[in-house]
Structures are given as C-alpha cells and as structure tokens.
Amino acid sequence: MGNGELIYPSTTSIECAHRAAIPPSKPFFKTLKSSLKETFFPDDPLRQFKNQPPSRKLLLGLQYFLPILEWAPRYxxxxxxxxxxxxxxxxxxxxxxxxxxxxxxxxxxxxxxxxxxxxxxxxxxxxxxxxxxxxxxxxxxxxxxxxxxxxxxxxxxxxxxxxxxxxxxxxxxxxxxxxxxxxxxxxxxxxxxxxxxxxxxxxxxxxxxxxxxxxxxxxxxxxxxxxxxxxxxxxxxxxxxxxxxxxxxxxxxxxxxxxxxxxxxxxxxxxxxxxxxxxxxxxxxxxxxxxxxxxxxxxxxxxxxxxxxxxxxxxxxxxxxxxxxxxxxxxxxxxxxxxxxxxxxxxxxxxxxxxxxxxxxxxxxxxxxxxxxxxxxxxxxxxxxxxxxxxxxxxxxxxxxxxxxxxxxxxxxxxxxxxxxxxxxxxxxxxxxxxxxxxxxxxxxxxxxxxxxxxxxxxxxxxxxxxxxxxxxxxxxxxxxxxxxxLFVARPRTFILGNIPNSMIYRNVDQYPVAGRVPGLLILQIDAPIYFANASYLRERIMRWINDEEDKIKALGENSLQYVILDMGAVGSIDTSGISMLEEVKKSIDRRGLKLVLANPGSELMKKLDKSKFIAAMDPEWIYLTVGEAVGACNFMLHSCKSEFTKVNSGAPPDENNV
Incomplete structure (x- = not known):
C-alpha cells in the first residue's frame, strides 16, 4: 500500500473489520478506588500482607515502618x-x-x-x-x-x-x-x-x-x-x-x-x-x-x-x-x-x-x-x-x-x-x-x-x-x-500521518518523508489527552488542518477530500469540554460534506464517548482499532462509489449492495 498503489479489502473484510469496543461499565466507587490507589499507592504496599497469618502481618507491618527490623536479622x-x-x-x-x-x-x-x-x-x-x-x-x-x-x-x-x-x-x-x-x-x-x-x-x-x-x-x-x-x-x-x-x-x-x-x-x-x-x-x-x-x-x-x-x-x-x-x-x-x-x-x-x-x-x-x-x-x-x-x-x-x-x-x-x-x-x-x-x-x-x-x-x-x-x-x-x-497541556501537538510504503504502518510525514499521503483522506494524530485547557485549541487546529488540506488539493487539482481520520491512540483521557469539542468538530466536518472517522481510541475515551451519546451520533461503524483498518474502510468506500459512478455513466445497472 505504498507509492500510490492502494490495496482495497473485500466486502467481507470490511464487514468483519475490528472496531473499537466499548468497555463494560464499572461502579463509580470501584473506579474511584482504583484511581486513588494508583495515585497514592502505585507500589501496592499491602500486597505483601495478603494471605498471611496475623503474627506474620504484625511482623511485616513493623518491618514496613522500621526497615532496620528487615535487614538486621541478616546482618x-x-x-x-x-x-x-x-x-x-x-x-x-x-x-x-x-x-x-x-x-x-x-x-x-x-x-x-x-x-x-x-x-x-x-x-x-x-x-x-x-x-x-x-x-x-x-x-x-x-x-x-x-x-x-x-x-x-x-x-x-x-x-x-x-x-x-x-x-x-x-x-x-x-x-x-x-x-x-x-x-x-x-x-x-x-x-x-x-x-x-x-x-x-x-x-x-x-x-x-x-x-x-x-x-x-x-x-x-x-x-x-x-x-x-x-x-x-x-x-x-x-x-x-x-x-x-x-x-x-x-x-x-x-x-x-x-x-x-x-x-x-x-x-x-x-x-x-x-x-x-x-x-x-x-x-x-x-x-x-x-x-x-x-x-x-x-x-x-x-x-x-x-x-x-x-x-x-x-x-x-x-x-x-x-x-x-x-x-x-x-x-x-x-x-x-x-x-x-x-x-x-x-x-x-x-x-x-x-x-x-x-x-x-x-x-x-x-x-x-x-x-x-x-x-x-x-x-x-x-x-x-x-x-x-x-x-x-x-x-x-x-x-x-x-x-x-x-x-x-x-x-x-x-x-x-x-x-x-x-x-x-x-x-x-x-x-x-x-x-x-x-x-x-x-x-x-x-x-x-x-x-x-x-x-x-x-x-x-x-x-x-x-x-x-x-x-x-x-x-x-x-x-x-x-x-x-x-504549555504542553494547553498546546498539544497534532501530526499528519502518511503510509510507509509496502506496509500498513502510518507515521508522521514530517518525521518520515517517505510516508505517502493517502488521496482523499486526511489522517491526523492527537498527541495528548483532551481537557478543557486544550479543547478550543484542538478544535481550531483540526479545522485549520482541514482547510490547509483542501487548499492544497485544490491547488494541485487532485481528488477532493472525503474523510478525516483522527488517530486517538495518545488520547489517554478526555473531559466534558473535550467531548463537546469533538461534537463541534463532527458538526463542522458534516457541514463540509466530509466524514469523521476515529481510530485506536482507548477504553477511557470509548467509555466517555458512549455515555455522552457521541458514538451513537457518529455511527459506531466508523470507529476502528487501527489507522490501517480505518484507511482500508475509507478506501473501499471511495473505490465502491467510484465504481458505481462509472457504471451509472456507462448505462449499466448499479450494484444494489453498494448503493
């Protein structure tokens, strides 16, 4: 899939493509307990006390607060x-x-x-x-x-x-x-x-x-x-x-x-x-x-x-x-x-x-x-x-x-x-x-x-x-x-991703000049969690990327932009301001006649997006595990639409499965 030669998956592979799953919901207090434990007890000091008799627990407790009792017997x-x-x-x-x-x-x-x-x-x-x-x-x-x-x-x-x-x-x-x-x-x-x-x-x-x-x-x-x-x-x-x-x-x-x-x-x-x-x-x-x-x-x-x-x-x-x-x-x-x-x-x-x-x-x-x-x-x-x-x-x-x-x-x-x-x-x-x-x-x-x-x-x-x-x-x-x-939080980095030739790997085009842009697609990577401090900036930055891409396509006379893929792999968490930002981005993209696709979202992100009804609004079928699968699905749709358009112009009956 490099050097402009795109590989289109079959209909079966698109139907069976791995899409990001919504994790099962957990009780609030259990989630809060887990978060507090990871924040204040990352070393899990109570692990050594599990399944121990009371006398052993007492000794381990004394050794924990008085380390001299731990090494003195071996002195x-x-x-x-x-x-x-x-x-x-x-x-x-x-x-x-x-x-x-x-x-x-x-x-x-x-x-x-x-x-x-x-x-x-x-x-x-x-x-x-x-x-x-x-x-x-x-x-x-x-x-x-x-x-x-x-x-x-x-x-x-x-x-x-x-x-x-x-x-x-x-x-x-x-x-x-x-x-x-x-x-x-x-x-x-x-x-x-x-x-x-x-x-x-x-x-x-x-x-x-x-x-x-x-x-x-x-x-x-x-x-x-x-x-x-x-x-x-x-x-x-x-x-x-x-x-x-x-x-x-x-x-x-x-x-x-x-x-x-x-x-x-x-x-x-x-x-x-x-x-x-x-x-x-x-x-x-x-x-x-x-x-x-x-x-x-x-x-x-x-x-x-x-x-x-x-x-x-x-x-x-x-x-x-x-x-x-x-x-x-x-x-x-x-x-x-x-x-x-x-x-x-x-x-x-x-x-x-x-x-x-x-x-x-x-x-x-x-x-x-x-x-x-x-x-x-x-x-x-x-x-x-x-x-x-x-x-x-x-x-x-x-x-x-x-x-x-x-x-x-x-x-x-x-x-x-x-x-x-x-x-x-x-x-x-x-x-x-x-x-x-x-x-x-x-x-x-x-x-x-x-x-x-x-x-x-x-x-x-x-x-x-x-x-x-x-x-x-x-x-x-x-x-x-x-x-x-x-500044790192308020101004996170975003990159345009391209395809490494003869692979399903997508990397930053500035870091890898050999990575090729996929026609009709804009693939963006967000490199930080999305919070209230950076939501407005990210919304403006994403729309600016889209404007720049459309201007570039128009100047080169290439096929128009059809899909915007957001690689969410680095978005470890998101708050309500971030969700509102994604909703606004989706509305702006829809008004332009484009399609928003999410790739590689984490469990925390999927959980928040599901509870906010964002997933239902954008159609879960446009959320994929990897950028490669998202690109494959988009290319398949582009190829199918192009084939149907060619059939209609030639007078052949359209394929009902693709209409």
Missing part, C-alpha cells in the same frame, strides 16, 4: 567491618563539614556536630537506603541564613535566631513526614531536573562568594545573598583585607582541590579526598596554635562546649511573632532538602540495583528532623558528598550512619576543646571546595544540547539566585517549569 560480621570503615571515613568528613555548614547558617558551630549525632541514629532505623549518609548541607543552610536573617539579626539577637532555626527545622520535619504518611511524594517531582541543576549551581556560587568573608578575614559582611551586595561588601572593605588569612585560605583550598582531583582520577584512593577536610582542620589548628596567628587577623572558632545534645523542645518558638517566618523557612528548606536527599538516595541505589521507597524516605527525613529540632539540631538530609564517600568506602547498610554518630559522640564528649584554634578560613576553604563540585557545568551543557527550554529554565534559576536571592531563583525556576507543563 553479618563482614558487613560490620565494612560499615565500620565507612562510618569512620564519613565521620572524618562530617565533623569539619558540620562545623562549616553551621557557620554558613549563622548558627553556633557546635550545632553542626549535634546535627551529625541524633539524626543519623533516627535515619538508621527508619530509612530504606543502604548508602545515604545523613548530615547538614550547604544550600538549606544558606536558605535558612537568608530567610531568617531577613527578619532577625543572628549577631544582635542570637537566642531568638537560634530558636527560630529549631522551629523552622521542626516544621520542615512535619512537612516531610506528612508528605510521606499521606503518600504525596509526587509533589517533589514538580522540581524538574533543569530547575535543580540551575538552582543548586546558583546557590553554590552564592555560597562560594560569601566565603570570601572568611578567606579575606572580614569581620563585617552583608546579609544579602545576591552578587551585587556581596561584591559591594567585599570591595568597600579593601582596607580590612588580611593577607595572612587570604594566603592561608588559598593554600588549604588548593590542597583540597588537588586531593579531590587525585581521588577522582584514582577512585580506589577515595579516602584521600574524604580525609582532606579533617586533615586541613588539624593542620590549620596546629599552625594557628604554634604561630599565634589569631593575633594577626586569622579568626578562629573559639570555645566549643563539651557534652551531648541538650534538649531544645522548650526553645521552639511556637508563640513568637516571627513564627510565620519560621514556618515559611521550614517549608521551603524542607522541600529542597527532601528533593536533594531522595535524588541522592535513588542515584546510589541504582548503582547497587536495589529500590528505595520514596514515601519511607520522606517519613525518615521528617522524623529525624522533628527529633533533631528537639535535641539542638538544625535541618539535615542526605548530602551528595558525604553519601559518595560512604558509597566508595564500601558501606553495606545504614550501620555506617550509626558508626558516624558514635564517632561524633566521642568528639562531643572529649575532643571539642581541640577545635578552639581551628581557623575560620579553613572552614571557608572546605565549603568552597564542596560547593565547586555542586556546580554541574556538564549537566548544563547537556541541557543546551538536548532541550533549549530546559536550558532556559536552568539559567533562569541560576541567575535568579545569583542576582536576586535564593527564594527568587527558586520561584522563577518552578514558575517556568510549571509554565512549560501548562
């Missing part, structure tokens, strides 16, 4: 040796990073250690990832400093700022746990990959710029996070730059970058990069202590009190006039931390070929942040750098988090005085080194090559963060992503 001594090495390795990274990120959030450095003790223990019991290493992260720390700092000055009112940070962490945990319990994890998916790449890159750039305060030894610095404010603050204080601090910072930054580059080139030496931050802290502290550099402009951490996390439940500022700010900060930072943690967990689970439950992860993150807010911790999640080290160190289970927490506990009980002389410039170098790895230039280039709109979203998020604020960049990126999704 071996070999697993423990691997987890011990991994836990000690990530502890060496967690201690300096925790202190650094707490300073980034304008919080006391000790909170960074507190936040690496309690939350990992909670996650080890509730989390489903074997590789995720829990801790504080830079971007939520920056967000917290920016959003809370706009209302309360951390230097002038440190106690109120601290209480608001705990409150924001509490509400972030409540949000995360609620999304998990209500199984609303798909909300996080609205943060597209392009949005996250641009946002994280912009936030990392801002974080690096703000660390110039520590590198240059400045005491006063802007609370703004935009590029202009940071640059103005830096260059307005050139007389206060400390060359000693700058030299020390550049040296440690060079050391950290070299170790990272070496570990990347030689993956088996991953521990060199993992130990580099703690090594920098140790050497920096010794250098300051020996040279008394703190007297020459090199700022140090100062006193860190010994002891484990003090309770902070009474410090939650529920009745504070700034409670709205704390709630807003908690919701935004909670979503960002959740998206990052789940993305990191899923990425490393793919390497080991196992699955993590997104809803369980949300519950685990939420509960560890709720527990953390009551034990002097601020927001935690699964940072990429720490998880990568944990993975490369050969961790087997979440016990590596427990080992890390014990190592941090020992540090809190006995070793905190050793950090007194740790220079802030070393912490700034650690943060800059970590953030340079977050700026994913390769991903941005890939977006440019693959999808220009996604690249625009990425750049918008980046420049929004860098030149506006973290909140502005996030809003711009999410708004653009939502706009694109709405």
């Amino acid at each position: 071996t001594f070999q697993f423990f040796k691997d987890d011990l090495i991994a836990g000690i390795t990530i502890a060496s990274l967690a201690i300096p990073q925790g202190i650094s990120y707490a300073k980034l959030a304008n919080l006391p450095p000790i909170l960074g250690l507190y936040s690496s003790f309690v939350p990992p223990l909670v996650y080890a019991m509730l989390g489903s990832s074997r590789d995720l290493a829990v801790g504080t992260v830079a971007v939520p720390s920056l967000l917290m400093a920016s959003m809370l700092g706009n209302e309360v000055n951390a230097t002038q009112n440190p106690h109120l700022y601290l209480h608001l940070a705990f409150t924001a962490t509490f509400f972030a945990g409540v949000l995360q746990a609620s999304l998990g319990f209500l199984r609303l994890g798909f909300i996080v998916d609205f943060l597209s990959h392009a949005t996250i790449v641009g946002f994280m890159g912009g936030a990392a750039t801002v974080v690096c710029l703000q660390q110039l305060k520590g590198i240059l030894g400045l005491e006063h610095f802007t609370h703004g996070t935009d590029l202009v404010s940071v640059m103005r603050s830096i260059f307005s204080q050139t007389h206060q730059w400390r060359w000693e601090s700058a030299v020390l910072g550049c040296c440690f930054l060079f050391f950290l970058l070299v170790t990272r580059y070496f570990s990347k080139k030689r993956p088996k030496f991953f521990w060199i990069s993992a130990m580099a931050p703690l090594t920098s802290v140790i050497f920096g502290s010794i250098l300051v202590y020996v040279t008394h550099a703190e007297k020459h402009g090199v700022q140090v951490i100062g006193h860190l009190k010994k002891g484990l996390n003090p309770p902070s439940f009474t410090d939650l500022a529920f009745g504070s006039p700034y409670q709205k700010t704390a709630i807003k900060t908690g919701l935004i930072t909670g979503i960002i931390a959740l998206a990052e943690g789940i993305a990191v967990g899923r990425s490393f689970a793919m390497f080991k070929n196992y699955h993590i439950d997104g809803n369980k992860e949300m519950i685990a993150f939420g509960m560890m942040n709720i527990a953390g807010s009551c034990t002097s911790c601020y927001l935690t999640t699964g940072p990429f750098s720490r998880t990568a080290v944990n993975f490369n160190a050969g961790c087997k289970t979440a016990v590596s988090n427990i080992v890390m927490a014990i190592a941090v506990m020992i540090t809190l009980l006995f070793l905190t005085p050793l950090f007194h002389y740790t220079p802030l410039v070393v912490l700034s170098s650690i943060i800059i080194s970590a953030m340079l790895g977050v700026i994913d230039i390769d991903a941005a280039i890939h977006l440019w090559k693959l999808d220009k709109f996604d690249f625009t979203v990425c750049l918008s998020a980046f420049f929004g963060v860098v030149f506006g604020s973290v909140e502005i960049g996030l809003v711009i990126a999410v708004a653009l992503s939502m706009l694109r999704m709405l």
Whole structure:
C-alpha cells in the first residue's frame, strides 16, 4: 500500500473489520478506588500482607515502618567491618563539614556536630537506603541564613535566631513526614531536573562568594545573598583585607582541590579526598596554635562546649511573632532538602540495583528532623558528598550512619576543646571546595544540547539566585517549569500521518518523508489527552488542518477530500469540554460534506464517548482499532462509489449492495 498503489479489502473484510469496543461499565466507587490507589499507592504496599497469618502481618507491618527490623536479622560480621570503615571515613568528613555548614547558617558551630549525632541514629532505623549518609548541607543552610536573617539579626539577637532555626527545622520535619504518611511524594517531582541543576549551581556560587568573608578575614559582611551586595561588601572593605588569612585560605583550598582531583582520577584512593577536610582542620589548628596567628587577623572558632545534645523542645518558638517566618523557612528548606536527599538516595541505589521507597524516605527525613529540632539540631538530609564517600568506602547498610554518630559522640564528649584554634578560613576553604563540585557545568551543557527550554529554565534559576536571592531563583525556576507543563497541556501537538510504503504502518510525514499521503483522506494524530485547557485549541487546529488540506488539493487539482481520520491512540483521557469539542468538530466536518472517522481510541475515551451519546451520533461503524483498518474502510468506500459512478455513466445497472 505504498507509492500510490492502494490495496482495497473485500466486502467481507470490511464487514468483519475490528472496531473499537466499548468497555463494560464499572461502579463509580470501584473506579474511584482504583484511581486513588494508583495515585497514592502505585507500589501496592499491602500486597505483601495478603494471605498471611496475623503474627506474620504484625511482623511485616513493623518491618514496613522500621526497615532496620528487615535487614538486621541478616546482618553479618563482614558487613560490620565494612560499615565500620565507612562510618569512620564519613565521620572524618562530617565533623569539619558540620562545623562549616553551621557557620554558613549563622548558627553556633557546635550545632553542626549535634546535627551529625541524633539524626543519623533516627535515619538508621527508619530509612530504606543502604548508602545515604545523613548530615547538614550547604544550600538549606544558606536558605535558612537568608530567610531568617531577613527578619532577625543572628549577631544582635542570637537566642531568638537560634530558636527560630529549631522551629523552622521542626516544621520542615512535619512537612516531610506528612508528605510521606499521606503518600504525596509526587509533589517533589514538580522540581524538574533543569530547575535543580540551575538552582543548586546558583546557590553554590552564592555560597562560594560569601566565603570570601572568611578567606579575606572580614569581620563585617552583608546579609544579602545576591552578587551585587556581596561584591559591594567585599570591595568597600579593601582596607580590612588580611593577607595572612587570604594566603592561608588559598593554600588549604588548593590542597583540597588537588586531593579531590587525585581521588577522582584514582577512585580506589577515595579516602584521600574524604580525609582532606579533617586533615586541613588539624593542620590549620596546629599552625594557628604554634604561630599565634589569631593575633594577626586569622579568626578562629573559639570555645566549643563539651557534652551531648541538650534538649531544645522548650526553645521552639511556637508563640513568637516571627513564627510565620519560621514556618515559611521550614517549608521551603524542607522541600529542597527532601528533593536533594531522595535524588541522592535513588542515584546510589541504582548503582547497587536495589529500590528505595520514596514515601519511607520522606517519613525518615521528617522524623529525624522533628527529633533533631528537639535535641539542638538544625535541618539535615542526605548530602551528595558525604553519601559518595560512604558509597566508595564500601558501606553495606545504614550501620555506617550509626558508626558516624558514635564517632561524633566521642568528639562531643572529649575532643571539642581541640577545635578552639581551628581557623575560620579553613572552614571557608572546605565549603568552597564542596560547593565547586555542586556546580554541574556538564549537566548544563547537556541541557543546551538536548532541550533549549530546559536550558532556559536552568539559567533562569541560576541567575535568579545569583542576582536576586535564593527564594527568587527558586520561584522563577518552578514558575517556568510549571509554565512549560501548562504549555504542553494547553498546546498539544497534532501530526499528519502518511503510509510507509509496502506496509500498513502510518507515521508522521514530517518525521518520515517517505510516508505517502493517502488521496482523499486526511489522517491526523492527537498527541495528548483532551481537557478543557486544550479543547478550543484542538478544535481550531483540526479545522485549520482541514482547510490547509483542501487548499492544497485544490491547488494541485487532485481528488477532493472525503474523510478525516483522527488517530486517538495518545488520547489517554478526555473531559466534558473535550467531548463537546469533538461534537463541534463532527458538526463542522458534516457541514463540509466530509466524514469523521476515529481510530485506536482507548477504553477511557470509548467509555466517555458512549455515555455522552457521541458514538451513537457518529455511527459506531466508523470507529476502528487501527489507522490501517480505518484507511482500508475509507478506501473501499471511495473505490465502491467510484465504481458505481462509472457504471451509472456507462448505462449499466448499479450494484444494489453498494448503493
């Protein structure tokens, strides 16, 4: 059926052609139950409880909510040796990073250690990832400093700022746990990959710029996070730059970058990069202590009190006039931390070929942040750098988090005085080194090559963060992503289909130039569900296709258009506005003396069309399973009509079966 040679089926084949069937109707509540189950329980968590005795159901229920009960009975001594090495390795990274990120959030450095003790223990019991290493992260720390700092000055009112940070962490945990319990994890998916790449890159750039305060030894610095404010603050204080601090910072930054580059080139030496931050802290502290550099402009951490996390439940500022700010900060930072943690967990689970439950992860993150807010911790999640080290160190289970927490506990009980002389410039170098790895230039280039709109979203998020604020960049990126999704819905694509030579296959003529148009037929494919948002557009677009086709036929002097075939294979669902649109299209086509034919409609579409009486109005015999069958039927009718017309003109009696 190609190259203009059409094959006409016999009368019997037309009578027996497969036509789309109307599915049997189901009770409304059964259909609603099925839809809700697929939306909120796509993984069917209750499947494992079927046909089980009560005792087994109880055990499975406990294992579902406490995953540690599932893998703990199979835990071996070999697993423990691997987890011990991994836990000690990530502890060496967690201690300096925790202190650094707490300073980034304008919080006391000790909170960074507190936040690496309690939350990992909670996650080890509730989390489903074997590789995720829990801790504080830079971007939520920056967000917290920016959003809370706009209302309360951390230097002038440190106690109120601290209480608001705990409150924001509490509400972030409540949000995360609620999304998990209500199984609303798909909300996080609205943060597209392009949005996250641009946002994280912009936030990392801002974080690096703000660390110039520590590198240059400045005491006063802007609370703004935009590029202009940071640059103005830096260059307005050139007389206060400390060359000693700058030299020390550049040296440690060079050391950290070299170790990272070496570990990347030689993956088996991953521990060199993992130990580099703690090594920098140790050497920096010794250098300051020996040279008394703190007297020459090199700022140090100062006193860190010994002891484990003090309770902070009474410090939650529920009745504070700034409670709205704390709630807003908690919701935004909670979503960002959740998206990052789940993305990191899923990425490393793919390497080991196992699955993590997104809803369980949300519950685990939420509960560890709720527990953390009551034990002097601020927001935690699964940072990429720490998880990568944990993975490369050969961790087997979440016990590596427990080992890390014990190592941090020992540090809190006995070793905190050793950090007194740790220079802030070393912490700034650690943060800059970590953030340079977050700026994913390769991903941005890939977006440019693959999808220009996604690249625009990425750049918008980046420049929004860098030149506006973290909140502005996030809003711009999410708004653009939502706009694109709405455009896909409101302006779905339609194609003209043609026949691939010597086959019954019909494809887009723009994609397959070899596909030939069938004379007298216009075959259109609608590439999206039909809703109120796109019904008007589709009606106008279909009529425009028909007008263009008739004009083209008239210009070429070919046979007139007789049939319009709509391929509905991609129309997964339709609403009342869509049905009204099809009714209007049919009336318009009828007025032109043409015939509307539907091909490949799905069960949901057939059910709606049947209930609306549309099928009865257009004659069910003009609804076919495939485009090929619809074309065959139309060609047969055209051929029959042409034969009868020829007989009548020649004086022969007409065939009663075809009249």
